[in-house]
Amino acid sequence: MTAPEHRTAGTGTDPRGTVISVDAMGGDQGPAAVVAGLDRSARKNPLIRFILHGPQEELARLVSKRRHLGGRVEIRDAAGVVKMTDKPSQVMRHGQDTSMWSALESVRNGEATVCVSCGNTGALMLLSVVRLRKLPGVNRPAIAVLWPSRNPQGFNVMLDVGADIRADARDLLQYALMGASYARNGLHLARPRVGLLNVGTEEHKGRAELHDAHDLIEAQAAEASYDFVGFVEGGDIPGDRADVIVTDGFTGNVAIKTGEGTAKLVGDLLREAFAYTPLSRLASLLAYTSLRRLQKRIDPRRVNGGVFLGLNGTVVKSHGSADATGVSAAVKLAFQLAQSGFSERLAQRIAGSGRAEFASGGDDQKDGIHA
Numbered sequence: 030m031t032a033p034e035h036r037t038a039g040t041g042t043d044p045r046g047t048v049i050s051v052d053a054m055g056g057d058q059g060p061a062a063v064v065a066g067l068d069r070s071a072r073k074n075p076l077i078r079f080i081l082h083g084p085q086e087e088l089a090r091l092v093s094k095r096r097h098l099g100g101r102v103e104i105r106d107a108a109g110v111v112k113m114t115d116k117p118s119q120v121m122r123h124g125q126d127t128s129m130w131s132a133l134e135s136v137r138n139g140e141a142t143v144c145v146s147c148g149n150t151g152a153l154m155l156l157s158v159v160r161l162r163k164l165p166g167v168n169r170p171a172i173a174v175l176w177p178s179r180n181p182q183g184f185n186v187m188l189d190v191g192a193d194i195r196a197d198a199r200d201l202l203q204y205a206l207m208g209a210s211y212a213r214n215g216l217h218l219a220r221p222r223v224g225l226l227n228v229g230t231e232e233h234k235g236r237a238e239l240h241d242a243h244d245l246i247e248a249q250a251a252e253a254s255y256d257f258v259g260f261v262e263g264g265d266i267p268g269d270r271a272d273v274i275v276t277d278g279f280t281g282n283v284a285i286k287t288g289e290g291t292a293k294l295v296g297d298l299l300r301e302a303f304a305y306t307p308l309s310r311l312a313s314l315l316a317y318t319s320l321r322r323l324q325k326r327i328d329p330r331r332v333n334g335g336v337f338l339g340l341n342g343t344v345v346k347s348h349g350s351a352d353a354t355g356v357s358a359a360v361k362l363a364f365q366l367a368q369s370g371f372s373e374r375l376a377q378r379i380a381g382s383g384r385a386e387f388a389s390g391g392d393d394q395k396d397g398i399h400a
Contacts, residue, residue: 046076046101047367049360050141052132053083054110055148057350060084061091063147066356067102068095070364073357077364080135082107082128107131111148113349117155129153133160136342142367145334145359147347154192154337161342166379169193169200170339171278172346173211174285175362179269182216187266189278190285190335196277198241201225203379205246207338208273209255210378214369215336215362216272220254224261224271226280235260246275253378334359336366339379343372 051067053060060083067079078101081088085106092098109127111120124130129148135141137160146153154170163170171189178185188208189196196204205223212221225243227235232243243260250257258271266274266284276284303313337344343366347359366372 046078047364048078048080048141049363049367050080050132050135050144051082051360052128052144052146052148053081053088054107054128055112055146055349056347056356057113057147058352060088062352063356064088064091064095064098065353066351066360068097069353069357070360071095071097071101074361074364077101077360079103080105080132080141082131082135083110084108105131105135111152113149115149115152117149117151120149120152121155121159124152124156130156130160133157133342133344136344137161142372143343143345143363145345145347145356145363147349147351147356147359149349150191150335150346153344153346157337157340157342157344161340161344164339164341164376164379167203167207167339169196169203170337171204171207172281172335173208173338174335175215176266176274176285176288178267180272182218182272184216185266185268185272185274186212186216186221187274187276187281187285188338189276190281191278192337194277194279194282196238198238198245201238201242201275201277202245202249203339204275205255205257205273206249206253206378207375208275209253210375211336211338211371212272213254214371214374215365218272220256221272222256222258222270223250223273223275224258224265226266226274226276227260227262230260230262232260242275334362336362338375341372341376343367 051063053063056063070077080103081092082105085104088104092102092104107126107128109124111124111127111129120127129146129152132144132146133156136144158170170192172192173186173188174190175184176187177183186208188204209221209223212218223246225239225246227239247257261271261274263284265271303309335346337346345359345363348355351359
């Protein structure tokens, strides 16, 4: 049985707290790291509860060792595991017994507000689209991430970073609308600044679809309550010119992995430099506090979690290599989005934009895309 096309995702409300559905399997570090991350979250946040999906016996043993999880975790038995090497199409055909499928079903059935998984990104996206369905008016869902930046809020939103390598002008407009809504709810920015990633800021540069997207995003700015700053370049991704960076999934995925690799390289080079001589080791001790502050600022584990936007329900994709700190960060993000009513607000934003464009006589009437 398939989900109704216009179904509203369940609120996952519980008199004892917000409920988050968690896929315990699929991460590189196994379910022990996931349970440890949930324990950290539970210790910090008394308003959070979990539905945990995976092998009953193994998860019960792990949960029993974590005192902060007592009475706050319901375990759903799911013997199957989606491996990182599994093809999404195979998971779609044969994955009904997996923890990933089970975790999404809890959101689909309204038992939880958000799903969190460290598993296979391609499989998670395909299952999310099929089981939760896209919001009316959304052509392609997107994955949004928080990127450390010079802005006062400390982060910029970037999307898409890998949900779909293709994106035409109307897809990029939808990404702008969804990214602005995410910045509004996730970063508490009343009027986010949106930039469109290009090879230069000059109006004549870039592919034809980028020029079309530029005009569409600019035209929707007033209606959708964001400020469009025009084309931005790669150097603006961590900068302070825009709060939301819009691009296609191919470019976004290359950018984020390049950024993560560069951050790791800088960290390794710093450690190597401070260990070079006895004097440099002494200098590292004197600079310990500053170095710890820098490490915390750029640590990808603390901003772990890409959000799948454009679905009837919210899905947070954690890094496959996430440890307890990373899982806890993904859960924190999921909780914040659940508390803000993000999924419902995004649906209203997309629907409102579609009505405005329909009223203006746009081509959406012809192709069925309403954002």
